[in-house]
Amino acid sequence: MTIEEARAALGACRLEIDDVDRRLVALLNERTRVVERVGDIKQQVALPVYDPKREEQVFQNIAAANQGPLPDAAIKRVFERIIDEMRTLERTRMEGK
Amino acid sequence: MTIEEARAALGACRLEIDDVDRRLVALLNERTRVVERVGDIKQQVALPVYDPKREEQVFQNIAAANQGPLPDAAIKRVFERIIDEMRTLERTRMEGK
Numbered sequence: 735m736t737i738e739e740a741r742a743a744l745g746a747c748r749l750e751i752d753d754v755d756r757r758l759v760a761l762l763n764e765r766t767r768v769v770e771r772v773g774d775i776k777q778q779v780a781l782p783v784y785d786p787k788r789e790e791q792v793f794q795n796i797a798a799a800n801q802g803p804l805p806d807a808a809i810k811r812v813f814e815r816i817i818d819e820m821r822t823l824e825r826t827r828m829e830g831k
Numbered sequence: 832m833t834i835e836e837a838r839a840a841l842g843a844c845r846l847e848i849d850d851v852d853r854r855l856v857a858l859l860n861e862r863t864r865v866v867e868r869v870g871d872i873k874q875q876v877a878l879p880v881y882d883p884k885r886e887e888q889v890f891q892n893i894a895a896a897n898q899g900p901l902p903d904a905a906i907k908r909v910f911e912r913i914i915d916e917m918r919t920l921e922r923t924r925m926e927g928k
Contacts, residue, residue, distance in 0.1 A: 779837040
């Protein structure tokens with residue numbers, strides 16, 4: 735492979751990554767909207783926001799869905815970040831109500 | 832809303848979240864496979880793996896795609912984790928070659 739061929743191939747990969755990333759952003763926002771609905775429902779009936787059993791279910795679901803190449807532990811760390819960001823947003827939103 | 836109605840609504844939300852999460856896992860693995868291809872190409876022509884300018888492009892792309900409700904800063908932190916996990920995996924894979 736020449737350096738020119740490599741640069742062309744890398745350019746194509748980057749377009750692919752950008753496309754995947756836009757779809758990831760859309761899904762993260764879709765997830766956030768459902769989390770906001772969960773928050774609203776819980777608030778109406780005064781259920782606690784934090785539910786460690788449910789969090790365990792989320793981790794089981796993603797591990798079961800994972801076919802690699804990302805290892806389960808890496809996926810779990812990404813989801814810990816996702817859950818943490820949505821919890822922070824939810825807390826801010828609830829305080830503003 | 833009664834507590835029974837709330838529980839039913841929460842159950843429906845959770846099914847939706849589980850579905851979104853499975854799609855997120857699939858996309859994260861799709862992204863990882865492209866990152867692996869990038870690594871292979873770079874290795875063949877001895878280009879450096881880490882490219883801070885490209886990382887900046889990734890952040891610009893996701894900020895431009897973001898329509899909320901997640902704030903840009905939250906999305907960026909999630910992607911910092913994603914990029915970090917993929918870089919770690921890539922380093923391990925390259926060492927095994």
